Amino acid sequence: MKKNVFFCLIGLMFLSLNFAFAQEKSAKEIMEERKEIAKLSKKALTEKASxxxxxxxxxxxxxxxxxxxxxxPLDKxxxxxxxxxYEYDENGYQKYLMGEAISTGENYDGAKMQALELAKQNLAAQVQTEITALVENQVANSQLSAEDAATVTKSIMSSxxxxxxxxxxTITVMEVFRTLDNKNKEVLIRIAYNSAMAKQVAKNAVRKSLESEAEDLSKDLDKLLNW
Structure with missing residues (x-):
């Protein structure tokens, strides 16, 4: 039951982020959605953590x-x-990529911003790995020459x-800190990002990188990887 409530809450949160772009919605509809989010948020907070x-x-x-x-609370x-x-899409793939990083600074805000940036880089590295694996799979299936694969891989790594x-x-799912002996702040950030959105970002980045040196290859890659 708790998982269903949580997934509903996340879905509604994403809807709320699109309020600014959904001008066709009436003020009444928007208020009803906000009330539902508040209702589910309160229920989620009162349930006991695992x-x-x-x-x-x-x-x-x-x-x-x-x-x-x-x-x-930390357990929440x-x-x-x-x-x-552990949330998956209709195709059985992880719905969210998780990025985590720790950073230290003289003040909390500075350490937090650095940790967030590092967490995003962690996400980018995961996306790189996934896209590279797709390219390697195409080479194994003889659908892309080794030379073209090398060019694509180079573009992926540089992007x-x-x-x-x-x-x-991104969705910040965890944010904690501790004060070190030297009074500096150490901040740990864990973020989540929709996998489908992450892949689209990667595709656009690779396309942009390839366009400058191999435009035809960029088009071939779109077809091979069903982009």
Whole structure:
């Protein structure tokens, strides 16, 4: 039951992010959606976190990690992270990619921004790996020459920064910090990003990279990988 409530909540959250673009919606419809989100949010908060989440939260607290003021309790954050990691689309693929990073700074905000950027780079690296695997599979099936595959792989590897910069709004599923002996702040961030959106970002980045040196190959790749 808890998983169903959570998945409904995530779906409604995405709907709420599109309010600005859904001008055809009436003010009444928007208010009804917001009320539903608030209702489900309250129910999710009152439900008890899973045993694994509570156990992990206890371990992290012993290591000095704590939540920022106003953030969800640590066990709730972990529960949210676990649920999203095990959510799959209709084709059996993971619905969300998860990126995690830790950064240290003299102040909380600086460390948080750096950790978020590193987490996005972590996501970009995962996307790179997945797209590279697709290309290698095409080579194995003799649908792409080794030379063309090498060109595509080179473009994929050089597009990491572009992929990272192009990643849009992510979902922060976990945000904790601890104060070190030297008073610096260490921040741990875990983010989620829709896999389908991540792949589209990667496709656009690879296309852009290939257009400058192998436009025909870019078109062939679209056909081979069904892009």
């Amino acid at each position: 045993k694994d989440a509570r156990k992990e939260a206890k371990r992290l607290k012993k290591q000095g990690w704590q939540i920022a003021p106003g953030a969800l 954050q972990l529960d949210k992270s676990y649920l999203m990691q 990491k920064n572009l992929i990272s910069q192009s990643i849009g709004r």
